Amino acid sequence: MCEAPLWPGAGAEVNPRVARAIAMSTGLLMHSLAMNHPFVDGNERVAAMSAELFLAVSDHELDAADEALVEVTLALARGEVSAEALAIWIRQRGRLRER
Numbered sequence: 001m002c003e004a005p006l007w008p009g010a011g012a013e014v015n016p017r018v019a020r021a022i023a024m025s026t027g028l029l030m031h032s033l034a035m036n037h038p039f040v041d042g043n044e045r046v047a048a049m050s051a052e053l054f055l056a057v058s059d060h061e062l063d064a065a066d067e068a069l070v071e072v073t074l075a076l077a078r079g080e081v082s083a084e085a086l087a088i089w090i091r092q093r094g095r096l097r098e099r
Helices: 016-036 043-057 066-077 083-093
Strands: 060-062 094-096
Touching: 016 043, 016 066, 016 083, 016 094, 043 060, 043 066, 066 083, 083 094
Parallel strands: none
Antiparallel strands: 060 094
């Protein structure tokens, strides 16, 4: 049985369903860490870095300025951004990593 690779090479497009799943998983991870406060301090930083790490191990990265990530993370922590809205934000700014 021969299957197409899940992650195409640089410059190729990712299956839209896979892109949505990665964005939603990243958004849920980030939302959970920012909103559930598992640590005494640094929950927002952990949420943002965990999201970037999750994207990296999925061969993706955010095409957004650090300031934009800080802004959306703080809005998330204030309860102004839902997990679904965050997933859309991530999907709009996500891309395959250059190898």
